[in-house]
Amino acid sequence: MRARTRLAVGAAGALTTVGLLTACGAAGSSGTEAPEQAASGAGCDPVAGDELVVLDDDKKLQDTDNVIPAVNADVATPQLVAALDKVSAALDTPKLIQLNKAVDVDRKTPAVAAADFATANDLTAGIAKGPGGRIVVGAGNFSESQTLAELYKITLIEAGYQVTVQQIGSRELYEPALEKGEIQVVPEYTATMAEFLNTKENGQNAQPVSSPDLDKTVAALKIAGDRAGLVFGAPSAAQDQNAFAVTRAFADTYAVRTLSDLAEKCSGQATVLAGPPECPQRPKCQAGLVQVYDFKAGSFSSLDAGGPQTKNALKTGAASVGLVFSSDGALAAG
CATH class of the missing domain: 3.40.190.120 (Osmoprotection protein (prox); domain 2)
Structure with a gap:
């Protein structure tokens, strides 16, 4: 399903969840331990x-890693950010699981899965028109990111933009493209992106800025984003x-x-x-x-x-x- 770097470290039979969902990431071989x-x-x-x-x-x-839209500051009008926030408002972890199931298990395309979700959740209702123009939504090289990018495309088209989705690859490739304005929007994850920007600016041994507290993580993310020319919308309840x-x-x-x-x-x-x-x-x-x-x-x-x-x-x-x-x-x- 995914090939992306997590903070810590992509079958048959149904799986369900017990309580809240969590996180992990260290070396060894079978039968060994530290x-x-x-x-x-x-x-x-x-x-x-x-x-x-x-x-x-x-x-x-684990730290909070909620889905959040990242936007190049030059295009971050209130209408554009509000359109992206419609996706955040509609998503929680169970719905994200279902979206991933549609693509990874049921073999729908990300575009079809996103369109079905948008219809089922009345995603485009009440979206205000923005100034328009061309927007490229970047996506990472894993299906969840591609599906989220298609959801952003749907709401941005409703807001009056001409939108294309472009798969970029890893965060190391798409984040600089976002800063430069080569792409304008990308789905991100609060803690992972906060630490990416933190270590990019302060080195690999920088003191972590993310935490299990979502508000604190988002606050740190937005501060780092300001320095990088990035704006972040509202975090969703969905966590990966x-x-x-x-x-x-x-x-x-x-x-x-x-x-x-x-x-x-x-x-x-x-x-x-x-x-x-x-x-x-x-x-x-x-x-x-x-x-x-x-x-x-x-x-x-x-x-x-x-x-x-x-x-x-x-x-x-x-x-x-x-x-x-x-x-x-x-x-x-x-």
């Missing part, structure tokens, strides 16, 4: 199952974050619904954590689980970042808990 994260106790053996559930990040390990998942059978067997539950009941030798190779040392992944929750897995299985390998390991009983993405279309119930 020495300081050695586990004691029995732990929780993996339990195979076709349905996955996402555990609630009840202590807020990393998340820790288990099978429904695992959750029921061990009565686990939150990451605190996982830490309390499943720290120990039998518990297998699956994720990308960089997970064990990352502060938003295994290292963060140790620091924030005192969760200590018995072993780590180096697989992929929210991809088919990790999901398959959970479903086949090779892993107890694994990294997925909170807006993955596979999370759609039914």
Whole structure:
């Protein structure tokens, strides 16, 4: 589904969510763990199952990464920003999951999925006309970004603009194009973009400006945007974050619904954590689980970042808990 850089670190069977959706990101190989994260106790053996559930990040390990429109300041008229904010107002995480399912599971094009969503949610109602002109909406090289760009296109056309969508690639390519005005609008993510601009200006070791508090993250993002010639619209309720998942059978067997539950009941030798190779040392992944929750897995299985390998390991009983993405279309119930 995606190929994009997250703050921390793209199957068969329905997946549903338990509570709020969360995030992760550190190195290791199958059956290994960071020495300081050695586990004691029995732990929780993996339990195979076709349905996955996402555990609630009840202590807020992850920063907020809500979808937000980014705009070149030269074209950011009140009417243009208001049209983009219509998309933000209509989106939440369950709806974003359904949009991704339409494209990644049901194989609709991003344009068709966006048009269906716009009709179902009366997206163009009440949009005021702007000054018009040509607008290029950039999109990242993953389907969610392309679908969001198509939603922006729909509202901007209603506002009187001539709009095209252009797939640019990674943030390292499209953000400079946005600053230069080569593209005028792009769908972004609050915490990820805040840290991208922060490290771009202040270096890779800059003190983080994002947090689990959305208002604080957006405030920091807008300050950085002002210096870069960028304007940000309203954040949506939809988040695309990393998340820790288990099978429904695992959750029921061990009565686990939150990451605190996982830490309390499943720290120990039998518990297998699956994720990308960089997970064990990352502060938003295994290292963060140790620091924030005192969760200590018995072993780590180096697989992929929210991809088919990790999901398959959970479903086949090779892993107890694994990294997925909170807006993955596979999370759609039914």
